[in-house]
Each structure stands twice: as structure tokens, then as C-alpha cells.
Amino acid sequence: LAKTTQPISMDSYEGQEVNITCSHNNIATNDYITWYQQFPSQGPRFIIQGYKTKVTNEVASLFIPADRKSSTLSLPRVSLSDTAVYYCLVGSISSGSARQLTFGSGTQLTVLP
Amino acid sequence: KAGVTQTPRYLIKTRGQQVTLSCSPISGHRSVSWYQQTPGQGLQFLFEYFSETQRNKGNFPGRFSGRQFSNSRSEMNVSTLELGDSALYLCASSTDRAYTEAFFGQGTRLTVV
DSSP states (O other): OOOOOOOOOEETTTTTTTEEEEEEOOOOTTTTEEEEEEEETOOOOOEEEESSEEESSSSSEEEETTTOOOEEEEEEEGGGGOOOOEEEEEEESTSSSOOOOOOOOOOEEEEOO | OOOOOOOSEEEEOOOOOOOOEEEOOOOOOOEEEEEEEETTTTTEEEEETTTTTEEEEOOOOOEEEEEEOSSSSSEEOOOOOOGGGGEEEEEEEOTTTTTTTTEEEOOOOEEOO
């Protein structure tokens, strides 16, 4: 499974756009990039997933360059409630793959008033 | 639809005892995975079940075991508890085709004294 590297922590202010970048230099052809959010004492929550270019949903956008060696999670106009740990995961979603989610250390995002 | 339900939410056990945790996945989800989360080790994969069969297992001692029933509900058991087993135990369910889009329960906080 491809290893990911992300900043340990980030601070932002309410209303700002936040971009969290994840590095995954050894990403394989079949790998997708998935982001999860976790609040204290709760299970992680799926945010967004993509393979290449850009994916957008009601919560976030995911930008993936052509070489796919990195990805950027973009959270528009964050609020205090977006304070959480954000995990970047890389892995294959195909039926023959080892079915486990490998979480790294994540990025602690703190949104300040 | 109802989310992933884990019971109990909190548990205090004594060293040497055993414990059984329960997980009810989202209706229609046949894949159930278990994770251990501790401050020191982060989120670590324990095992994954699909259609009552363990398909994948993480690097944990044999004291950690699990099973899945025909209705996809799953249980995990930890025998001969050690202080280091104190953790948040998380259950995740997913469909077989969208494994990386997992839905997590709120977890069971196990404290071993």
C-alpha cells in the first residue's frame, strides 16, 4: 500500500479556504485517493475520493495532478466545526486487493475564530 | 438509513478478563472491518469480514478475534486483556464494490485497569 505524507497540523481562520496537501510518491496505477475526517472520540467520516484531475462534492474538492504523486483536499470557507483530523489514504478499490484502510498520522486542522 | 451501531459505547475491564464488542453494519453492507485507535499507534487495522469469512487480518496477536453472522453483524473478542489494549475500537462497514468508502461507527471505548 502506498505511503502518504501530510502535514501534522494546520491552523486557519473561520471563513477561509483551507488546502491540505498529501504526498504519495509510490501510488500505483489502480490506487484511488480517499480523504476522511475524524472528530475526537468518533469514527472517521468519508469526505471525498478521486482518481485523477478534480472531484467536487458538497463538502470539499479534491485536486489531483497528472502525475498523481500528490493530492490536495480543499475545504471552502471553513467554520469552527471543521476542526478535526483529516486523513489521506491511498489504495486500490478493486475486488482483488487487500481490503484494509491504512491510516497515517493525519493532519490536525484547527479553525480559529 | 441507520448508521453503523457499536455496543457498548464504554467499557471498563480488568487485566486478564475478556471482552466482546458488537457491531451492526449499515443495512446491505456485507463487509465489516475492525480498527483499534490509540494515541500512540493511531488507527490500526484489525481484521475484515465478508459473508461470515475473515478475508484479511492485521498484525495483532491471536488474543484478538472476531466473527461475522449471517445478518452481517459482527463481534470482536479480546481475551486475556492487557493494559495496552485500552483503546477506541472502531467498526466500519462498506459494500464490496466501494470498500474505500467506509462508514464508521462511534466506537467502543475500552479501558483496561
